[in-house]
Amino acid sequence: MFNLFKKKKEEVKTNSYLPLKVREVVKETADTVTLYFEQPEPFLEYKPGQFLTVILDFEGKEQRRSYSLCTSPFVDPYPGISVKRVDGGLFSNFLNEKIFPGKTINMLPPMGHFTADFHSKNQRHFFLVAGGSGITPIMGILKSVLVNEPKSKVTLLYCSRNEAQIIFKKELEKLESANPERLQVIHNLSQPTDSWTGLRGRLTKDRVQVLVQKAESESDFSKEYFICGPDGIMDTTLEVLDQFGVSKDQIHRESFYSAAAEKAHEAAVSGSLGGLTREVTVELEGEEHLITVSPDKTILESGLAQDLNMPYSCQSGLCTACRGKLITGEVKMDEDAGLSEKEIAAGYILCCVSRPITSDVKVRIE
Template sequence: MTVPLPLPGAAVRYWDATEMLECVSVIPEAPDVATFCFVAPSGALFAYLPGQFVTLELPVPGGPLYRTYTISSSPSRPLSITVTVKAQKGSIGTRWMLDTLRPGMRIRATGPLGSFTSHHHPAEKYLFISAGSGITPMMSMTTYMYDLGRIPDVVFINCARRPSDIVFRERLEHIASRVDGIKLRWVVEDSDRYQPWTGYQGFLNQLMLGLMAPDYLEREVFCCGPEPFMQAVRDALTGLGYDMARYHQESFHPSLAEEQAEPTADDVVPDDAAKAEVEFSLSGVTQSCTEGDTILATARAAGLNIPSGCTFGVCGTCRIRKLSGQVHMVHNGGITDEDIEDGYILACCSQPMGRVEVEA
C-alpha cells in the first residue's frame, strides 16, 4: 500500500480514532520484541507529541482487549505511526500481536494521549533513563530532537538484561554518530555468550549516574520502566540531592505512592456506605451502586461493556460523556482538561455522587 503525499497547498488531513489503522510492517527488535508500523488507509497524517501513547483494540479470541502502548516513532515523521511491544510472561494482548498481527490487517485505536513528553518541560539539557521497553518514549523524543536539525544535549541511559536485549541499539548509535549532543550509555546485567561486553555491567546506581552524567543536577530527567526500576532511580536521585520537581516518569501500572495517596483537605471523598445510582442512557439501563463503586464497575455489574484498558486513569480508553450528576474523579493523565470541560469522564476512576447519567 502506498500512502499518498499531500500536495503543496492541499488541505492536510489528520488521523482520528474513527478510522482504523492498517499494519504495514512488523520489524523484529529483540527476543519477544517487535515494532509494528501503521498507516491510515485514507492517507491521513498523524499528529501527536513525542512520548505520547495510543490504546489499541486487539481482537483476541474471547473478545477484544484494550492495551496501551507508547508511540515509538516521532511526530516529525507523520506518514506512519509505530508501537514497539514486548511480550511479558503470561501476556495475552502483546502475545497476540507478535503471533498474529501481520501487514494488511486493520485494528481500531484511540488516542494519542499522555503528558510524558519533553514538549511540556523544555530544557537545555536532558537525562533519559529507561529499562526494557521503557525505551520507547525516549526513542520518540530523541528522534524528534534529532530531526529538528539542531544539536541537542541528551544523555541517554538504557538498562537491559543483555546487550542483545537492548531495543533500538543500532538505530540510536547511528543517530548519535551524526550529532555530538546525544550521549548513549548502556547498562546490562550480563553479557551475551561469546560476545565480550566492555560497557557498564550490573544494576544502575548512584556511582554510575555520576560517571554517565556528571552534570545530572542541571538536567531534566525523564524515566520509564518497571516500577521497581523507577523507584530505584528516584531513590538514587533523591540521595544525590537532585531537584525532584524536574523528574518525570511514565508508567502504565499504579505506583505504591499512587495507591496510598491521601485525599487533599478540600477533596470530596465518596462514602462507601452511601447509596448511588447510574443511568446508562444509550443502553436504557439504570444500576444501583454505592459512592465507593466506579462507573466502570457499575456498568459491568449491569452487564454492560464499556471499553477499558489500564483501569486506573492513564490510557483514556474508558472515556465517556457525563450527561448529568456529579462524580468524584481522580485520574493519572488519561483525560485532558478540555475533555473534562466538555463533560467527559473516565469510567474507571469516576465514582458517582448520588444519581449520575452517562452516555453509554
C-alpha cells in the first residue's frame, strides 16, 4: 500500500515537467549558446523576461538551474534560452557542449516577475541596464516594447568585457538600425581592444547619472527601469536611481546570483551561525508534514531531503518558485530580493533561503 502511494506521488511529480525539444543551437559568443525549442502543444505561454528551469540528472541525482528566456512571445516563433559557460559550472558546460537539435529537455513552466505588460497607447521610456549574460531577459523585453508600443522608446546600457563578449551583438545592431528614433544601444566595455571608440572601463556612477538625468528630464514619457547583471552594476544603478528619487514601482531588477545567500549558506555549513535544530510544519497540497531542520539546512533543503515534493527552482532566493506563507513562528531569510515589500509585509517567505529561529514555525505552500 505504501509503495503504491509513493509511486503515485512520483508519477505526479514527473508529469508536472514540461518536455521541450531543441530545434536549434546558436553559438552567440565563444562561451555562450542560445537553445531554441520547438513549440509544444499547446503553445508555450510566457511573458518576456521570465525564465525556464532546466531539470537534468547528474550521477542519478536530479538538479535544477534557471535560465532566462531571451525571446519575445510577440516576435519570436520559438522560445529560447541563452546559457553562458561558467568555470566549473555543471549545467552551463553541459548545455554548451552536449546539447544538439532533437534533444528533449525537461523544464518547469515559465516563471518570474521580471517582466511588463504592454499596450499600444502607452508612451514610456524603458531604460534597460544589462551586464554580461544579464542581457538575456532584457532582450525579450526590448523586442516586446518595440513591437507592442509604437509611442514608447528604449535605451539599453549594456556592459561587457570586450567586443567578442557582446551577446546578441548583430541582432542589437539590426534592431537599432530598424528603430533609429526609438532604440539607443550604449555599450560599455571593461577590457576593450585599442580600436574601441565607445565607453571603456568599469561602469561608473557618473556615467549612469548622465543617462538617468536625461531620461528623467523627459516629461512626455513615463519611465520604467529594468536592471539585470552582476552585483556591482546593479548596485551602482540602484544608487543613482535612489538619488533621483525614482519610485520603487518603476524599478525592476533580476539577478542570477545571490552573494548574500551564498555567504549565509557557507556560514551555516561551517557552523558559525550557531542555532538549534528545530521542527517545522509544512502544509503542502492540504496536508501537514513535520520536518526536521538543522542549522546548516534551509526549510526547502530539509523538506526535499525528507521526500516532500516542494516547489523550487533557483535555490538562491531570487526566483520565488519556493514561496510560502508563514502562518506562525519566525524565520531568517538569507536573501529576500525575490520578494516585494508587499509580499514580505503579507508574511511570505522563500523556503530555499529560510531558516527557523523559533520552535513554532509553520509554512503553507500556496
